[in-house]
Amino acid sequence: MFARNPSIICVSIYIFLSLLSVVTILGNLLVIISVIYFKQLHTPTNSLILSLAAADLLVGILVFPLSMAFSLSSCIYYEHVLCKIRRCLDITLSTCSILNLCCISIDRYYAVCKPLSYSIKINYNIVMIMILMSWGVPALIGIGVIIAGLNQGKCEERCFINIQIKSTTASVLSFYIPVIIMLGIYLKIFLVAQKQARSIQSTKSGARVSKMERKATKTLAIVLGVFLLCWTPFFVCNNISHFSSDPMPDPVIETLNWLTLSNSMLNPFIYAFFYSWFRSAFRIIISGKILQGDFTNSKLR
Template sequence: YALNVVAVSLSLLITCGNLLVIISVIYFKQLHTPTNYLILSLAVTDLLVGALVLPFSTILSLSSCYYSSDFLCKVRGLFDLLLCASSILNLCFISVDRYYAVRHPLMYRNKMNVRVSVTMILVSWVLPILLLIAVIVRGIGKESPRSKCKIFLATEESTTGSVFAFYIPAVIILTIYLKILVVAKKQARRIQNIMKSEAALSKMENKANITLAIVMGVFHMCWTPFFLSISLYRIRKFTIPVVVIEAFKWLGWSNSMLNPLVYAFFYRWFRRAFKMIIHKLQQMS
């Protein structure tokens, strides 16, 4: 019963939060920018995680039937791999976009235009699809003994997929945001030389540090425990209980709930859009 409540609550929060982002970007012309198109793609991916993966996972985890749910278990696992990999790649491209905005502010509009943004979105979907096809092809004929459906895959293919779906993007995200922090501090120093204000510099540096910590902290806090535990579980050097890995998986899925907060709620226009949408819904009800 407790798992049902947690699953339903998390699924609703993910769906509603990302739906607000999607409606805001589509409805308000002021939000039609290359950066927000990337956030829109991220929101669509996270919405599908909340609407498809979580309900399927809950049903299969609680199912007492070991055999009839075998096909559904595999389908759920493939959707999970596709959507989570796409979500992480979207986050990776958003970090690239933010780097150009900070590092090359004068050239940003020319470098990161709509065409580049659409290309990034296509890559963030096409690469997970190719990864999914590779997992399916390599898994053909490798039928595992029938057992209760797990919410994670611990095969050789899934471990290889983790490298491309998480470890490489995670390193890119960490590297880029550390570069953003360095650039932001340099710019703050220049502003200090102009304004001659130590208080202004301290305020800007603190804001940059807090933003960086939230952006990197949320992503790594949610996904790193799961991917590390699944790697250790696969090589069998450490005995990790399945229930612990499944708990880490739920933590990873919660990243789809936190993404709207991190990448949308910090923007003033998004906050205004959310208030207007919620006010409109209240009037309609």
Template sequence: MIEDQRLCNESAELQRQTVTSYALSVVVVTLSLLIICGNLLVIISVIYFKQLHTPTNYLVLSLAVTDLLVGALVLPFSTILSMSSCWYSSYLLCKMRGLFDILLCTSSILNLCCISIDRYCAVCHPLTYRTKINVFVTLAMILVSWTLSALLSIVITVRGNDEENLSWRCKVFVATKESIPGPILTFYIPTVIISTIYLKILLVAKRQARNIQKTIKSEAALENKANITLAIVLGVFLVCWTPYFLSLGLYHMRKFTIPDIAIEAFKWLGWSNSVLNPLVYAFFYRWFRQAFKMILSGKIFQGDFSHTKLL
């Protein structure tokens, strides 16, 4: 009987609170739909409109696919596990959720790494940017990002198996010694790299702004706005995910008592990042706003507007 209780999901108390359970379901379903719909708009926009067929936007497309899968896979799995009071067959489901979670989180930050490299080449080496960063190079970066993410997620998930199955409990975070290198490889090192690159971009952009000629001021302003927007995407990602990884690190060190419910809340904050990126694009990019309007109004189904000039 005691062993059976240990196999129950650690969030089993939610099952006893019917109102809370239904409220959680409504919130998660709403969040999942927002994530899927928002990122689907980005994906359709980049694929359909020829003007958006640029190396940078292909990286944005890869990031949007990652965010969409968070809403379509990770959130539903997490909700099922949270709502299950004592589901003995949830071991496989929990492992699948963990695998997708690590895969997509790692893919997000590696895609942001690629975007920062793209922006670095555009700002710091503008004359050679088109030769260095082309479609082939961009696709190669996307392939490497997803491949590394898949390998890391498989290794971390397999090594995360608990030695005693009887004491196994499904968590939204992994707290074993084997899992310690995971956050270092998937979050901290890429974050330091991205932050360093964007700091370099900021310094170079400021220096270029002082030397810019009036004849190309408008073009430079657009480029600067694109850099700021992508930096905001990075900032939003860090705001959403840093609390979780910091609390997880403190949890591992055992120097501070952090309730599991707090780490779970930080995890959900991280997942909510997937709904924010499309909002950033819609708010800062005029061409994305125009593309979204044409898609939502159904105009693209009335004819071939793929070559439309998005202002």
């Protein structure tokens, strides 16, 4: 009876989460259109940002609705097959985001620490290989989880969301190790950037280029920081629950799950806030100017 007469609170939560999904979709669409449309944004780094935005877009389109279904499963009944699809998408897209961030950190490392060899080490062919690996490996993992039957079991009254493989080993391999690697890379970048800032102050053009690279690295480091703030609590609590006799409270699980999903919504706002050229691109797209003429070669400031 309750399923046929959802409460006002349940409906309100659906509306709020639906708006969250819409903002996630529109924000990442702006990033994707900007990178594809404007030639000034056709860089290896932005290609990796485009790949990350595509993963976030799919989270908004696919994972958000299924998460709403299972988070509010007391409001309506869903079949077991949706539970498997939901978990497969979670594992695939979350791992994809992590690998994309790893690739971005590698790109930043060569841009700041080894600028003379950057164009050789990080060209479009290498970037395409990075992107293919960032999508191919997670897809294989997600499919493998389903085939191996790691997510078997019927959805009971509430089918709680488990974004990564439940075992601690899988969490270490898919989250903790990549994060430690990224933190190490960014620490190295910041140390090198400080040395560069002191050594090239006498060269105006060199200082300008270095400043741009450091700003890009700082922005992408903030993207990583926000990612950690959104994802770490879930993984920590998930691992703690494996060693605890008491299960994690349901509201905590649901809250941490939606915190992880909110990361896909926040990235476009970070780009818009820190990158002036993304802000310019967003304004041109939102105003509809790209429908009135050719702005592909516009100088974004």
